[in-house]
Amino acid sequence: MVLNNLRIALTDQQVSIRVNEGKIAQILPAHFHDKNDQHELNFDNAIVFPGLINSHDHLDFNLFPSLGDRTYNNYTEWGRHIHKNYKDKINEVLKVPEALREQWGVYKNLLCGVTTVVNHGKKIKNPPDIITVYQDCQSIHSVQFEKKWRLALNRPFRKQIPVVIHSGEGTDEASFKEISTLAKWNLFKRPLIAVHGVAMNETQAKDFKALVWCPESNYFLLDRTAPVNRLKKYITVLFGTDSTLTGNWDLWDHVSLARKTKFLTDKELYDTLTVNAANTWQLNSGEIAEGRDADLVIAKSKHGLEGADAFFSINPEDILLVMHKGNISLFDEELYPQLKELNLIGYSKVFIDGTYKYVRGNLSLLMQNIKRHYPKAEFPVL
Structure with missing residues (x-):
């Protein structure tokens, strides 16, 4: 998979990232296209940073x-x-x-x-x-x-x-x-x-x-x-x-x-x-470099913000994708058209601050089960 057209947080370096077998395989130029890649996700005005x-x-x-x-x-x-x-x-x-x-x-x-x-x-x-x-x-x-x-x-x-x-x-x-x-x-x-x-x-x-x-x-x-x-x-x-x-x-x-x-x-x-x-x-993560685990987060960059200001202005609703060891654990609904060809069985849809996110696992059922024991439980997602 190639994550295409991203800016690295803080530096604003424009890159694309190829992920293979759970690792960052290559750091490539932005707007990279390779017909041999099995899947490509294209982004616009988005920043990438290591999974926190x-x-x-x-x-x-x-x-x-x-x-x-x-x-x-x-x-x-x-x-x-x-x-x-x-x-x-x-x-x-x-x-x-x-x-x-x-x-x-x-x-x-x-x-x-x-x-x-x-x-x-x-x-x-x-x-x-x-x-x-x-x-x-x-x-x-x-x-x-x-x-x-x-x-x-x-x-x-x-x-x-x-x-x-x-x-x-x-x-x-x-x-x-x-x-x-x-x-x-x-x-x-x-x-x-x-x-x-x-x-x-x-x-x-x-x-x-x-x-x-x-x-x-x-x-x-x-x-x-x-x-x-x-x-x-x-x-x-x-x-x-x-x-x-x-x-x-x-x-x-x-x-x-x-x-x-x-x-x-x-x-x-x-x-x-x-x-x-x-x-x-002693984790094989924490930076965007070839050979590191593909623990990556991609988020919308608020208009006009660059460098550190773009990173520190992020909120959960701005997150477009969370990748853990090469597997997508969360993605925003705006990516759904690009991901629908993949096997999306096992994801659940939740609503957070005006946006819909898909998360791996049945989060909605988990919240329902919690409320059976603790009806006053409040969650930031619906």
Whole structure:
């Protein structure tokens, strides 16, 4: 298949991309035509970028509304507060079987152009293959919420496996000290990937392989976020959304907020979602290059916008196609005439902000099944 006449995000380089056997086979000139290609998709005024990598989500927590009504000092204070004051709302959501909640979390990411999501929590059995659910790491929730975190961290036979842990999620002294305590107890010097790191300083950053920045979640809970403008000199910065407990379902909303902070340049922010994450998680994706996995997203370019402005103005309704390892997981209805010759069995049609999308799998049935357990469930698609 050739994806024809595209502009690469940020650089505006005009290209066509040949995909074969799940990989990017060739980067070709724009308006490329080859009568030997089995299928060609033609685009007009569209940008292409690597499938986004969401480096932190709790997939089973994305049916929750945002819970909390004040600024907290740290995540433990918030946790105690919501379990006391929102007990009924929490229990309503937890009536939905975990597998259904996880599946919705996967689709939430797909609708935003995510092709890999790092799930924080216990491993999911048989996740949908519409995107990659990355689980080749050890998840420890946090120093405060996991009593046996020291034992979990110091497993000598797992010392090459990265550990992902909430750390420094607060603005008080306890949150700052928690980071140093964690680093001190990393006896086997395992690769540590901190999530949030709001209280982290430059010296502490050197003890970690990477930091997952979740600005919308941080501002919702703490009215402050990690000082990645200072930490980026000492640590690789990745991007995460966390769940809808503390933020919007739409990843692009999170990215827009991150850009407004000006803590990172546009290129640095783009890299947190692409090449930085791919390198950290050792994925064969994250950039548009021959031999990489064909994890690609194509979106409409809003009229008059170029470069970074075109990329950062994207919303889910603008996404025309999401390709995961060479397979189309989502496409806009305007591409249907070009795709109808392919086997489209197994796709379902949904409506989002004025546009129709086709997604692989029966998303409509999934939402119906969820509503049987939780009638108040609200979805961004119909």
